[in-house]
Amino acid sequence: MEKPSIPKGTRDFGPAAMGKRQFIFNTIRSVYQKYGFQPLETPTMENLSVLTGKYGDEGDQLLFKILNSGDYLKDVDSAKLEARNSKAITSSISEKGLRYDLTVPFARYVVMNRGEITFPFKRYQIQPVWRADRPQKGRYREFYQCDADVVGTTSLLCEAEIVMMIREVMKGLGVTDFTIKINHRGVLKGIADTIEATGKETALYVAIDKLDKIGKEGVSKELSEAGFAPDKIELLFNILNTTGSNEEKRLALTALFKSESGQKGLSDLKTVFDLLEASGSNQSNLEFDISLARGLSYYTGCIFEVKVNNVAIGSVSGGGRYDNLTASFGDKENLSGVGISFGVDRLYDVLEELQLFPKEIQRSSKVLICFLDTESMRYGLKVLAALRAAGIASELYPDESKLKKQLDYANKKMISFTIVIGEEERKEGKLMLKNMDAGTQEKVSLEEIIKTLST
């Protein structure tokens, strides 16, 4: 029989990886909750009518589709079947697909439950998503997203709170050297207006978005090919090269921009900076990055991206404000929202590289009780019950094995303490507590052990 395997681009998470992942999830979840966000979970499968057309043609190709149950070929059009037209047949044999992101299901939920939702609605959602992308290093077909969004208000307080949340998450994870990049779609529009790119905004934003990756030369080339005149490209780079503090950049652009969109973007950013100041936050790790564009055309206001400095890993978080969350479902009400998403896999790699995972999260039980004979095992059961009653994660080795094997088990599972029980210990009523990390041991009472391990 062939050795079993898992699908390409998917992963098992064993105990060691799970401990680390839970640390990341718990940190993000507790910050979200502290900021008043409430949990939502949507089904893994969505109707394809909900998913299709929401992510562009490329996205539609990357949806995992579920084969209908039963005799799924029964009503398929004969001509299409004979032509082996996979693409044309899909909608006849598949009605459901796997969640591609958390935003579309969230929008779908809001449309379906509008009457019961209290707005502004602050929801967070931590669930996996699936994309039939070609797997490669750091890109998986199943991965978690950790989203938080507020919808139903245009208040810029939400943007300020997103900056604060990012800081708290980073602090909770132990990451100290990071940059929160902030920009505004209005600022980008202001640039477009200034260099007279009306009608070619998308090409401009897409090119700017690549500045990090392909450099000034690459962007120039791309814009040239898109029909931008050399003097306009030069003007663009003059604007993008604006240096100074956030305030200095803002003032420089305020003097430059003639268009309303551009001025609105700058005044929104000023409000966000002011709100942060009013809440006692500084701007030390917040950078007004004029070249931050973020691909998704659906953002309409502030946009965010978070980079950990001195680590060769892309952004670990991103988000922004959008209008009309529910418009794609034909919803007429203007539901503006703003959201942020953390990439768990990238955060994992960052924490691993910077060795920031706390040691204790990789442990299982705090103590293993070992025994030398059957009677001592029974004695150990009482000790075990007392430890657990005190809330201490603990185990009794289940088999009558040599002590070495029992201690090996503790070592391999990274259990910090062992208690070894033999005839002597039973008679004395004192137990040998061994600190496996320090290699020290002492004979103490059960009460003392509980006191030591409870801290």
Added chain:
Amino acid sequence: MEKPSIPKGTRDFGPAAMGKRQFIFNTIRSVYQKYGFQPLETPTMENLSVLTGKYGDEGDQLLFKILNSGDYLKDVDSAKLEARNSKAITSSISEKGLRYDLTVPFARYVVMNRGEITFPFKRYQIQPVWRADRPQKGRYREFYQCDADVVGTTSLLCEAEIVMMIREVMKGLGVTDFTIKINHRGVLKGIADTIEATGKETALYVAIDKLDKIGKEGVSKELSEAGFAPDKIELLFNILNTTGSNEEKRLALTALFKSESGQKGLSDLKTVFDLLEASGSNQSNLEFDISLARGLSYYTGCIFEVKVNNVAIGSVSGGGRYDNLTASFGDKENLSGVGISFGVDRLYDVLEELQLFPKEIQRSSKVLICFLDTESMRYGLKVLAALRAAGIASELYPDESKLKKQLDYANKKMISFTIVIGEEERKEGKLMLKNMDAGTQEKVSLEEIIKTLST
């Protein structure tokens, strides 16, 4: 545009339901961890070669299958395609399926990672599974399982620990009136041997398993049809009617059984009872139920089932010992294990019916800061920062709205406290803290508020 919907048999879990579900998950997870179980997560999609044939023919039909990406019809056999033979074509156009339970993926994980696993391996797994079953009340197409298994030891300490874990989970959930039913496959074999049912064991166990549902008459009829003689059926019911304490039943059967299997089952149960006693547990809610059979033929030792008394809901938990977890993957090593699984949806219904969900889990933030003017909003930002720095989940209403609207928001989100800030409060430096449940309010300092809300 049509209103969007979710697939039949799936559910959204909004904030209120999520709060309750997280309470159940957290309770189970913390007990599992206290008992030394470590987390595992496996991919949502498994190769169909891993899943198929593991759940019987019916199970295979209930697997959700993923349509291959790209031009999936390209290499499909023409004859089968023309014949519209859905069943025969499936394996050509689908390679992956959704996880059907947590046991098969666990076995697959053990086979793939045997070299790195420390045995006995205690793993827990809390993830959704999918079944293309006909949806009906209480039966969903996507639902969570919460499994804990120990593999790599035959020690009956594991069985005793499962009983203790069930008790701790129930206690953690606030359920006091419940029964843990325990039986042993050996006992069932002993009954089969006693009534001379050799070769017809499966029919016998399947019938016994239905005693709860179809009663004595129904079971008799079924056995009759399966070729059991009336005197044997009578003998069977005599055995099943054995009354008394666990110990009395055990002694009665010990005197009756001639077969080795039967005696082995009884002696295993004795050991489990003894270990529970040695650990200071009593048997008050543990019932040796001779008629407990549990459908799955793959159990080989002790079997468990948990019923909440006085609630018309089936079992909320079940499990047992099995041999050869990994045999279906051609693995030759004899990996015995024992496990338990909790049904979250049933526990949810039980806690709802018994009104056992703690009130505080349904809350979001602990306090909402309301404000009467722009300046007060800025003042509120500092208050907000101080509350959150103290770890208190809190929000500032994001929009300049009438106070009534702000308080409505607090009420709807079940936020217990509000702070209202106006000019007076800013000048005095004292804040009005309102207890929304009690309807009381008092003007206090921020420090006092933090003290009150931190408890």
